[in-house]
Amino acid sequence: CLWIRNFALKKRLPGPFAWPVVGNAMQLGQMPHITFSKLAKKYGNVYQIRLGCNDIVVLNGDVAIRQALIQHSTEFAGRPKFISFQLVSGGKSMTFSNYSEQWKMHRKIAQSTLRAFSSANSQTRKVFEQHVVAEAMDMVQSFLRLSTDGHYFNPSHEFTVAAANVICALCFGKRYGHEDPEFRTLLGRVNRFGETVGAGSLVDVMPWLQFFPNPVRSVYQNFKNLNNEFFAYVKDKVVQHRDTYNPDITRDMSDAIISVIEHGKNITLTKDFVEGTVTDLIGAGQDTVSTIMQWILLLLVKYPAIQAELQEQIDKVVGCDRLPSVEDKANLAHLDAFIYETMRYTSFVPVTIPHSTTQEVTIDGFLIPKDTVVFINQWSVNHDPEKWQDPHIFNPSRFFDENGALNKDLINSVMIFSTGKRRCIGEHIAKTEVFLLAAILLHQCTVESNPSEALTMDCSYGLALKPLNYTITAKLRGKLLGLVS
């Protein structure tokens, strides 16, 4: 047992008293990341909790987290053998598999393919940008259509479709309309993925619960069904690619991944890793981007004066005859600050995907054995009062120094993509996408909240924190540009 080993070998890991059978599961509450931060005040930034039959080390605060994930990057690069993790991407997920030579190869293939289709050179950057602009304009049209006669609508589906279309265009060379019923239903289900794999999910720490009738059992069943359904959908597309594969023409990322895994030299991954990789990328690329867009919109309607200020800067830099582009980013510092503050303030991926230790490691003087589950509390980094003045206040101007320039150090202190060996591989794509979607939306529309709803920052917990349903209306500013058919 971890307690005894630490007692014998080094400092004993502190932590709350754990009850038999459930451990501390009943103490996590609705928002485990807040509970973790409260416990850190009492026990320090490195402590232990027990969930079901798992001893779990929780890491909090900038220093402890960077020390673990950067200085001991290999030791903290594992993933636990949770039952839910085996259900993802047909059991061939890179994201949810443990650290190994095979995982390293898998991650390298996924990462270099993403780069090749988004940022490898000016040509790929341009093509990627065009995909995003097309989606942004389709989304704007949807917003305006749904706002006819001052109607209020829930924007979450439109963001889901826009984000999914960007990654589907990269993976399959195909996008889907906002009205496509099959696509909308599928995405609606995938949206619920994060409920199960978020840190503290009971399915994984008390797997025996699935054998008795209880709410956890249905969460597990739903998770299993949504993964099977999503994987079948992606697999079907990959099989079509395999059947029509031509080594001389790379149509999209599916072709590129088939080429490396099935026809590359010295690759030890079997061909079913192709569908595993594509499923991973679509899953990861869709839910995160659509969730941050929901938060961005909510904050824009909550702070109309900030919205007007952003539009003023966009109008000055871009004018009204063309759409904002990636080249404008350097001159749109206010929008950049707004996006970083949204990431910091909401910390919408509050805890990373659970990690595990790949070997015994000492952190802060505490010995942590191999195969220990580790939760990384990103929220605590972004709300540390030592680092951030009034961390609970939404204030994009905190990122500007006294000369009005963006403070790069402070921007780099925001932790939402994690760090170390498991750091998100979609960071560049995500930042470009979010910037363009937000810039184009603000350039083309003014968005307003529904006066009959209370604007709340309340959210549901999971791998990503999602705002509760809200509705808005959008009004066209000037003329509609860059129409897509």
Ligand code: HEM
């Ligand atoms: C992993 C955040 C967008 C692909 C992760 C992790 C976080 C994260 C916190 C877990 C890291 C860890 O466990 O330590 C985000 C955020 C995004 C975003 C906040 C958007 C704003 C994307 C996109 C893609 C992507 C667009 C791909 C198209 C991945 C993959 C992993 C990952 C494949 C697994 C990495 C691994 O396990 O080695 N992301 N992500 N993400 N992300 Fe993202």
